[in-house]
Amino acid sequence: MLQLKNIELVLNGKQILHDLNLETRTGEIHSILGANGTGKSTLASVILGLSGYREIAGKIIYCGEDITNLSISERARRGITMAWQEPARFEGLRVAEYLNLGQRHAPGASLSPRECLMKVGLTPENYLARAVDSTLSGGERKRIELASVLAMKPKLAILDEADSGIDALSIDYVVEVIRTFSRNGTTVLLITHHEEVAEIADRASSLCGGTILKTGDPVAVARFFRNHCQECLHINMPAEGEQSNDTVFA
């Protein structure tokens, strides 16, 4: 589905992503596990083609097509979208309108804005007419962001720290939404630094120092992350003896 080949990104003279290789499979939930500052959100920005993250070396192949030079809109119309870690707020734009926007270019979208809100645990009557502005709490805004991605029924959903800033009682909704994506055939790239969330994935990759160190079973990758990446004992190379039968890039 998505292949990142030898991605290099330098920002302000600093190497942020280095020889990064990653492959996701259609319909899987694929966690990207990494500590703060290891390049997780940068990776998401590169895949989506955000401004400032377009000047990369390497290739992004999506469903067999090289999309490295496509705009954000072109990528979105091919089915790639993202739920931001800190979603933007829009004065005067109602939640219902925001959820509908993504459906214009998503012929496969079938859930109504009302259904999408219910999926993320928000009561439609209380939210559809509200603006996507600063009157929403951080948690509400993040759940609406998830709902808007759900409304698009994308082929690839990048969820950047979808679990952060959400109260403990609502995490179950987030986890269930992630599973709903997968059931609907959407591939999920789940960016997180929470091991427990990463472990709901089918596969996981550990990102450290701007490169993928290990890909494979989420529990094994989480263990690897716990033992080697949380304190960032190494930057770009896995510790000796950590090579396993799982696919390892870099």
Next chain:
Amino acid sequence: MIQFSHEFEALAKAYEASGGDASALLDKESASLVVSHNKILAKNEIAGVHIEGGETPTGAKAKITVEPGTLIKKPVHLCFGVIPKEGIQEIISQFDIGEGSRVTFLAHCSFPNAVKVKHTMDARIYVGKRAEMTYSETHYHGEFGGTEVLPIVKMIVDEGGSLKNEFKLVHGTVGCLRIDYEADVRKDAVCEIDAKAYGKKDDRISVKESLFLNGENARGLAKSRIVSADRCQSEVIGEAVGNAPFARGHVDCVEIIKGKEARASAIPRLVVIDDCAKLTHEAAIGSVDKKQVETLMARGLTEDEAIDVVVKGMLR
């Protein structure tokens, strides 16, 4: 069957184009005043709302009184406009909102064919003690940009009263817009002034909003949302004066420029006279926020579509 003058029909049509419901101008249960150029075409009073109107050589005078203690269920409709290409319309108005009353005004000003039109509004608003007033004015202009719009409004919000004053000019090309609003906000009173404008071509937009928080615990918000496209130039002066204990005021200005030749400036002015007053301001000027645009592009919109959504939302 009611016979309408051609002028009334033309104004009603423009009224609808600006978002108004023209049938409300004929509703006998809604107070209303319709002024075309310097002619009062229609006037309707209801229980609790009195309208005294008079024509002048260059416009009209109107005194609107809401009796104390009355709650006006349906909005009072005001319709002003100049249909020909040229003309002057000077409106001198006075609003006297009685103690404890509640009323909403919907005003629409239409200049669909203006090539050389001057429209001035010299208004005095008095909101009585514990009264609530909302005044919402929407403008509709053609594409010739030949209008000079000069609203000058002096407001007094008396003890415990509430006034929300909204001005919106987002349809068509105005030419020149100079807003000058000034509010005297008294003890426990609340005043919100909100101006929204979309300037295009060679428009000149100037907004001055002043809040004088003169009473203890007075609250005020001066808000402006301006978009300057093409070669439009805009300037916003947001002023708040904290002149009493525990007065709170906020000046909130956002100006977006679209196009390399557009210009925008913002000047906040906060003056604290009482040491228990507190004033704040925020201003953002520049292009549309990149993150907002990219978020919408990630939903499949083109960059232009995304900017349009952001701007329309802000000016709503």
